[in-house]
Amino acid sequence: MPSATTTTTLALEGGSPVFDAMVPFMSVGLTPADIAAANEVLESGMLRAATKCAALEERFAAASDAKTGLTCANGTCALQLAYGALLEPGDEVIVPAWTYIATASMLVAAGAKVVFCDVLEDSYQADPADIEKRITPNTKAIAVTHLYGIPVDIDAIQKIAAKHNLKVIYDSAQSHLAEYNEKGIGAFGDACTYSFYATKNLGTGEGGMVTVNDDDLAKTIGLLRSHGESDKYIHDSIGFNYRMNDITGAIGLSKLDTLPAQTDRRREVALRYHGIIDAIDGVDRPAPTAGSNPAWHLYTCRIDLGKLSCTRDEFIAALKAEGVPSAVHYPMPLTDQPAFRDVVAKNEAEFGKDAARPPVSANLATRVFCIPMHHNLTDAQIDGVGEAIAKVAAAYRR
Ligand SMILES: Cc1ncc(COP(=O)(O)O)c(C=O)c1O
Numbered sequence: 597m598p599s600a601t602t603t604t605t606l607a608l609e610g611g612s613p614v615f616d617a618m619v620p621f622m623s624v625g626l627t628p629a630d631i632a633a634a635n636e637v638l639e640s641g642m643l644r645a646a647t648k649c650a651a652l653e654e655r656f657a658a659a660s661d662a663k664t665g666l667t668c669a670n671g672t673c674a675l676q677l678a679y680g681a682l683l684e685p686g687d688e689v690i691v692p693a694w695t696y697i698a699t700a701s702m703l704v705a706a707g708a709k710v711v712f713c714d715v716l717e718d719s720y721q722a723d724p725a726d727i728e729k730r731i732t733p734n735t736k737a738i739a740v741t742h743l744y745g746i747p748v749d750i751d752a753i754q755k756i757a758a759k760h761n762l763k764v765i766y767d768s769a770q771s772h773l774a775e776y777n778e779k780g781i782g783a784f785g786d787a788c789t790y791s792f793y794a795t796k797n798l799g800t801g802e803g804g805m806v807t808v809n810d811d812d813l814a815k816t817i818g819l820l821r822s823h824g825e826s827d828k829y830i831h832d833s834i835g836f837n838y839r840m841n842d843i844t845g846a847i848g849l850s851k852l853d854t855l856p857a858q859t860d861r862r863r864e865v866a867l868r869y870h871g872i873i874d875a876i877d878g879v880d881r882p883a884p885t886a887g888s889n890p891a892w893h894l895y896t897c898r899i900d901l902g903k904l905s906c907t908r909d910e911f912i913a914a915l916k917a918e919g920v921p922s923a924v925h926y927p928m929p930l931t932d933q934p935a936f937r938d939v940v941a942k943n944e945a946e947f948g949k950d951a952a953r954p955p956v957s958a959n960l961a962t963r964v965f966c967i968p969m970h971h972n973l974t975d976a977q978i979d980g981v982g983e984a985i986a987k988v989a990a991a992y993r994r
Pocket of ligand 1: 671696699767769770793803
């Protein structure tokens, strides 16, 4: 709760903090129902992928408006399965420079040629106009993220894909139950990939899923997931073991019971934050893509370095002293990651030095910070977070 003694002197400089104790940044953990579901599997002795994984596939796919779901070990494996089934080595694929590393690194692992594109500043999502600029006769696919739980401009992406005959993979690791034009995001593109990592909106510890709408593709992914095994010890193709187990499946199913209500609460939290942040000069809030209903995995703001005299890191240090934790997703664009040195060099040779380092992504890396976002936040906590951001912004305003 905000304390009554709040003053405008920053807590960092000896003033009273807005909160006496840190606001929880996220809300993870297992309920008694989740634990009972896991115990049921443990007591059955049936630990491999079986009825629980199958039920999770069916229910999660239906909740996302996708035809078929395929559980797998984690979100990285989900990307590998989708890329493995949809791409050929050497295919050129456009991917945003502003996303988690796996969206792009698993393209490299699949032997694809990565071409980085930029994102839109206010929604943080891939910029369709910039994607179009990077299409060449060799482009075969677009792999874009619904980052922070906010759907990308799916209409624009699908139009580009239809025009140039490209596959589309949506990395939906952060966007469980997000919607676009009143449909679940699973209705769009060739494949959507999900992560069920412990901190995700539906977190099973480790876990993932690919959803698709094509039966042949589902079959190919099913084979890739399990050593190409079409019948007992008959291996039609080369594959991996990327299977989920039924303990994870049972936890996922149990958590799926509460996910819709928790997602609704995240949406209420976001709306309340919107109103508060809009009134703070020097701090900007996320602006969702038109037609989207985000899942709000993260609520990511950005400071206006022209209006405030501090750096982002100074801003979040001051916020922390007020009792508001934050996180930086991400501290650099993928084009600055050492792992992509060679990719960037090739992009530079083809598209020019400036285009190879998408400027909006580079700029966001110096400005973004994510504030507490989860279903257990109270209205008083949300208001207090807003009060702390306003206080820090006022202290640093030029
Ligand atoms: C956008 C995105 N893609 C892919 C992944 C990879 O998922 P996992 O950690 O389950 O392998 C993550 C997880 O952090 C992610 O946020």
